[in-house]
Amino acid sequence: MFKKNSLRKHGSQSPSGSIRAVSGTSPVPSFNAVTNAIKTAGQKDLSDGLDSNLFRVDDLHHYGVSGAVVSFAYDPIQSLLALSTDEGKVYVYGQQRVEAVFELKTHLPITTLKFLRGVFVVAIDAKSTIFTLSLHTNKIISTYVAPALITAIDVDYSLEYLLLGLQTGIVCAFDIERTLFADFQLANLQKEIMPNVETSPVVAARWHPRDFGTILVAYNYVVVSYSIIEAKIIKTFVYDIPKGAPGGENARPEFDRFGVYKPKVRNALWHPNGLNIVVLHEDNSLVFWDAKTETLLQARTLFDTYVNVPANGPSFGSNRRVTPIIKLAWLCQNDPEYTSLLICGGDSEASEGVHNLIRMDFGAAPKYSITSYEKMGKYYAQPIEQRVFPVHSSSNIVDFFPLGESSPYFSGNHNPKIVAVLFENGELKFMNYPTGNLSYTAELFPTTVAWLNPKITCSLSFAVPKTMWLGMLSAKKRKLGALLKGGTPARHRYRKFDLKSVVVTGHENGYVRLWDSSAGELDSDSLFEIDISRILLDDSPEFGIKKVSFAPETAELSCALFNGDVMLFKYQKNRNFLPTVGDLNRRLSSMEIKKNDKLLNDISDRAPRDISEGFLPSSLLRARTGTVTAVCNSSVGFVAVGYEDGTIIVIDRRGPAVIYNDTLKDKGLAIKLVATSIEFANSPQCIEQGALFTMYVGTSIGRLLTYDIARLPNRRYEVKYSDSADANESEILTILPLMADSGRPNYATMGFTPSSETSNLVVTVSSSDIRVLKGSQKVARKNYGKGMVAVGGITGRTIGTNPTNSKVVFALILVLNSNQVKVLSIPALHDIKTLTLPYTLNRRYSSHSSILPMGDVFLRINDTEAALINIMGLRDTGNNAHDVRLFNKDLVIPSHPAVNTMHVMIGNVKVPTYEDFCMVMSGPHRTKATRAEAQLAFAVSPYNPANIKLLGNTATPSSAYYDEEVQMKRQLSYSKPKSPRTGKWFPGVNASMRKAYYNVSDQIDTAQETVDDYATKMKDELNAETTEARNGLLSALVKTKLGI
Amino acid sequence: MSRAYDMTMKLLLVGDSGVGKSCLLLRFVEDKFTQSFITTIGIDFKIRTIEIGDKKIKLQVWDTAGQERFRTITMAYYRGAMGIIIVYDVGDENSFNSVKKWYQTVNQHANDDAQLILVGNKCDDDSARQVSKKQGELVAQELGVPFLEASAKTNENVDAVFFQLAQLILEKTNVAQLAQKENNLDVTQGNKSSSSGCC
């Protein structure tokens, strides 16, 4: 009868209520009480009491992005970052736990992504549909199909107009606040200038960086600067190469009747001061012009200069074709007169692909008033520094995005410290700028971005006792603050357990990360990262992570690399800690690990010296027998590794020493046996023979091998083969040793007290069937289709509400590739429940999923995505969580960079006010923008009179500023920063205001974490012999608590 | 305006990390020296125009990263190089032992006609010396390449390294150009004969 009651409690009441009842009204039942309960029940069914209505799918969290990343955007004001994928999704990230997804109604790649006016994101797909997204409501505001293919796009962060160039050669402007095209339109100017030349699309269209009344428009054969205000062409730039001049590397000798070659224009950019322009041509020449006078200053390629000048001698070896330059950006420092060009492509032969970025650092621009054109030519011919930055990846670079920090102006290129690099396969990497080294530091980036970078090669999840994890965390060095600070996070939604769940990901380039997933989302603040490339001083692909195994009780970790090496780590204090030593010490350690030719090598000297405590390398196992197929780091100091040729090696970490090394063979049949899974269990029944542990090895043909591990008199351990059983039909994926009388997992633990009453039950999970064995006796069996089973595991649950009648029961959980989760009873394997997943699993990755205690299931969905679900309704708190907020209306956009005095003088330019400009763009009868977003955009706009005081004491960009008298008195210089109104780039963003706002993130969710008896017991099972490791961790925690 | 030179030469510096490649180049191009060690990431590129005889030669020099992890990307740059400077540090035996490895990599990836030169750098520091001049000469002989000891710090032999290499390349190209003229004739003849051949 009590059973029914307890079921109702769990099943029909709100789960949080029932849990509170458990922890509040009754003390935690002791281990004995539970075993007794089972004993008295006298039943074999270890899942007794689990009813189908206890199970349901709660979708807790989603990790990663779906599809390959195709575009990227960064907003330094709102401190947000956006990604778009080839599956029509846009993701926006801010500080920890700020993440929003926009699903656009398109299956085309979103090729353009831009932040605008604080509150908007504009996304344009491959077929020129313009989506306007709101950061206020996290919804799509409008979808608009352009009248012709968009071939050029530019935005000015402070303006509501998108500058669009079309296939037809027309330039127009889209007003995102009114979601319509503005009156302004510019006919195909090349047609006007060169009526006889074939019509050209708009190749590039650019707002002048300091005067939105002026634009630069590039066509195939001519580049034009144009005044929107005066509706007239300012200057035209036409480049040709005479016969005898080498031209760019990809020049073709196609001379017209005047004997010149006119390479087509590919791109055009303004210098950040707006006085010079650079034009990229199809032969890879970069042509620098004086914008005011149409004077050609320099025509060069990446490595050659004056390429438009006929040469005397033959240019040696110049007839090789190189990759086309696919992107260039004119970056500037905080002072925008200090500039450099960042270029992608054009440096290597076409067959080699694009794997580098090239930086030409020009330094400060010479003073315009005193320099000659020739000097300017030389300035562009001889950068202060020119460097090729390799960006390691097998894939080609397709784009890059500087993360301009100082302002959103200058096309987002204002003082970047990081450059995002995008690859053909959808990978995204980050390069520190200008040093050029790649940054993988997960703490810096939003979790999802870190999750994807470098690419995940393997994953798993498990539970660890909370105290242990917190102990580790307390010792962790707090590193640099996160890159993003924007948004207001959603509240923690889920109930947390007393066990921490940890997700482990192995990555390319030798990264292993341990994430705390207890709260659903992955928290990069409490993340452990092992950088193997730093330990081995090599980040080649062969150092990608194939498999990881972690022993929570001893904080030991083993990982197998793609090259077949296995590295052993242990969480510990660094004896060689030298806080002041930076990266320099890397050179001091013996450089080539290749010299270590032994099977087991000590690599403890390779621990990075600047880590005081953490996962430090101890040994490197180099068997040279091919790929690793299974690795298990037990909690009792043994590590077993299986290789593709059938070799099994067992290491005793205490030596460390190799204590077993043999190759699996089938004596009768000449079939290959390969270990596909390994597990260590306590060995209760063999105690008389002196065996302490059992090692189970699951093989490729479904055979389960059993080995005894015994202690020899000399305190060494011995591994001896003892038995085998043909358990499964396919390769064994998981071995689950259970106590036969309780169903409790019986993984090897140090302080296990054997009793002859307990014996082991072993559940073996293969990709097509499940088998339960007791000794070599087969208890139960269940079949699924071939390759149907992705992963299997045990989960437990307390049934009953008070010490006398409660017990913990267990069930086998399977994740099937049919997107289902099966709950099966133990040991009979009866179906208790079949749940359907809200995800489509990709078979290639689904086996990287894990079953955790308490009903959590970590699902690896595909290459880039994963999810956390709970199947027992134990995570729901009933907390009314609020949604993530992205937009912050307190962050005022800084003033627009103004034209430099010289510009005003020599060009006699009239720079319009914002109001005048809008008048020209949209006409006098412009409708009022009514959306809330338009009002919010105005609230943070630098053109809003209310903000002018905030932004600085000078007026709006109105006539006063352009008073020539005033200007004349200022120094006529080409080189000084013209931060117009205050000399600061963040005049409007009141520091304290910003800070106060960002402190919201520190509001840690204080929701009471409830205790669950099962979790507590699991923790209690950490016994005496492992306390050494644990005490170390705990003492660290205690010390920080006491402030020592 | 005219191109201010008669010829462009592409040169490459290789050798273990820390042997002083970047310092040699900095000394050669800007006549500077720096004591601090900033390891090169990727490849640095610098230009200097020199005169040999009546020829103005523009030297484009690629200074590669010595660290193992950049090996693949730097190799892509070997191909276009006409001259390659293999550098070791006379005060670091390991870097000297690496010379043969560098020689092999260069041979595998560079053009066949690329001119090599071996340089033992940091010859200013006698107290740290681990590799004698004689040892350097012997290896150079074995590999059949010219050899110089130099110091970026004291500017000893730095210009000499680049000038000697440029001179050797110049001689080679003159010969090659002559040969090519003859070759061109050969090619046309060859074509004729093959078009009339059987098979």
Ligand SMILES: Nc1nc2c(ncn2[C@@H]2O[C@H](COP(=O)(O)OP(=O)(O)OP(=O)(O)O)[C@@H](O)[C@H]2O)c(=O)[nH]1
């Ligand atoms: N005494 C002495 N020291 C030198 C000389 N040349 C370079 N060094 C020092 O050697 C160190 C390394 O020099 P770099 O030129 O940066 O080495 P590198 O070969 O470019 O190294 P990577 O860029 O890592 O491949 C610096 O600390 C220099 O000061 C020299 O001629 N004499």
Ligand SMILES: [Mg+2]
């Ligand atoms: Mg260097």
